[in-house]
Amino acid sequence: MPKDAEIKPAPTPWGLVVMLGAMTAFAPMAIDMYLPSLPAIAQGLSASAGQAQATVAAFFAGMAIGQFIYGPASDRYGRRAPLLVGVVVYTAASVACALATSPEMLIAARFVQALGGCAGGVVARAIIRDKFDHTETARMLSLMMLIMGLAPILAPLLGGVILTIAGWRANFWVLAAFGVAVGAAVLLRLKESRSEATAAQARSESPLQAYAALFRQKRLIGYLLAGALNGATLFTYISASPGLLIGTYGISPQNFGWVFGLNAFGIIGANQVNRHLLRRRTPDQVLATASLVSAGLAALLALVAVTGWGGQWGVLGLLFILLASYGFMQGNTTAGALSVDPLRAGSVSALTGAASFAAGAVAASISAALHDATARPMALIMLVAIAGSAIALHTLALPSREKA
Template sequence: MTSRLLGAALILGLLSAIGPFAIDMYLPALPTIKESLHTDVDTVQMSLMAFFISLGIGQLIYGPLSDMVGRKPPIYFGLVIFALGSVGCAMAPDIHTLIVFRFIQGLGACAGMVVPRAIVRDMHTGHDAARLMSLLMLVFSVSPILAPLTGSLVIRLASWRGIFWTVTGAAIFGLILAATVLKETRPREQRVDSNLRSALQAYATLLKDRHYLGLVLICSFGVASFFAYLANSSFVLINHYGLTPTLYSFAFSINAVAFIGAAQFTGKLGARYGLARLVRTAVVGYAVVMLALLGLNLAGVDSLGVLMALLFVGYGFLGLVIPSSAVLALEDHGKIAGTASALLGTMQFVTGALVVGVIGRFIDGTAVPMVGGIAACSVVALVLAQVTLRHRRYVVAESVAAD
């Protein structure tokens, strides 16, 4: 059982990581792109937001499509689009062209984000699903841990354009992996009733399910708080605190280690205490740490060490929240797992893009706007968790787990 979980996590994690690799590898290049294409911070961040928005929009298509035609064909199509978009980004003569091709690149990347979550639901539910999701995130962690370091190295050797040639190669490798190793988990007989009409009905069902939406929003604001760090950390750590792109990459990786490391405990902790209690408790810890960091910043404690230490602890708590809330959100929707996964992913990236856009209006060269945005997201997630997860079904489940 364990070896089968590890094998599935390796394949799904690598496919899932291709899109985020194009985000994390890109982060150290943002200041360089700003200078190279003669633009400003807001405009260069739009290239990141365009990727987020297309990731969100595209998942609405790929999710139902994977319910209709199976899990593998959408992955093939998405990786081809991603590769074409990456080539366009590598050859972009100006920031506006780069933004357009980043949007196209995101439309392809989202296939690798939404379909693996649906495959997890196809294969397992409950604590086994939580274990597989956490293992998938362990493999997925190759992106936030290694991508910034790889990106800074590529920038030094081949300029920022080399980043996009590198991810083009990753997409080609993903295609080979999907074609030769990945197994179809949506048999033909399960696709009979899946069509455009059923997809629209599925979205209508999900949008009426307040419990599902509550869990999706917990996950979305958790992810958005990480996006706030993604979009602003290179400017804060490089320009404000004076780190080199390489040192920034190490600093970024440290927080990713906390997030991914904590995620590995979701299966065991969920089995012992219940996934709902785990989410409720972890989100409290996350909000307390982030509010403490904001308070220190507002009090004038502008220390890189304090910032990194509290972000490390906070993102450890977040590593327990996101995979657990995602598993709970998909738990009751196995027949439309692709569509449910798509709406979950769309909400995550749209929420993330909106949060990044709002924070961008308050950028002042310090860490305060970034930290304020992260803290605000943590508070919203806390309120949603306390409201959504007080359901009787979870109280009973937690009592059984405690026994």
């Protein structure tokens, strides 16, 4: 596209961006803030390392399952009501986490916390598709990373400070307060965006019929798999990072937050580069290139992890670049999926989120099972996931788009 054909974006609705970013931050806040506390949680509840890790897996499972509920509900009943229900559940479960007296209670409370927290992401994506077209949806999703992306940068640092000052339970009280604040903002400021056409479509079919119709669309499956498998690399890193960075590389729990935040900063930066690229390129054009670059980086990371070339800094440097490539993939695959069937935006949003968390939970579980105090399991799982993402994108989503 020539330079004079650059797309001039509409003025940025910063109030909406901040609110939707905060809604979407429920999950990263709830995951990242308490990661530095995992050893303290295990000690405080007399839990094994496996039980402590299960609190992470339970959250991922709740995020994957809950989205199937909120997606169709937001199409049928509007965006506001299901979101407010989710916020109440998230807040109450955060209080239960803070009051947990056993590992089993904490695992159950984390699962319920995720069932509530997933409403934020599902509804936020649907609201964006209600208001914007395909390319602007991709740009808005990238822009939201300026807000949402602060969570994985600040949450581990904040969690580490809170752990030192007030203990691990205080982290969950902070999450409960965050839920109250976001819920109040939604109640007072968020306007309904669901169209009557979307409501009519939702009333004409059951949630199962809506999902069945979506699963028959090849392009949608391509975008879903591409986004979910690429996202699985991030979940693999989140799950493996405490053991790898603190246990294997000897980084202190206090400095862990800085390293973790640096990688999150790379993702935010890549999202903003992506936002500017979308002034000259379509989301699919960016995806076509980014998917191949990601696959090459994953292969290089696996090679370094297996051979030991470059040591820990070789691994960490490539890991930073590879995770940054997530910023070119996730918003564009989500926008592509939402463009396939706008009248079922809530259900599509649920599928994108559920697929990502399901793939992430599987990848994180495999990484934990194969843990050998090296970066090899993490790197090899990332390679398989990103290769699968690129294959799904190029064989299912992009060719269909070109023929459309």
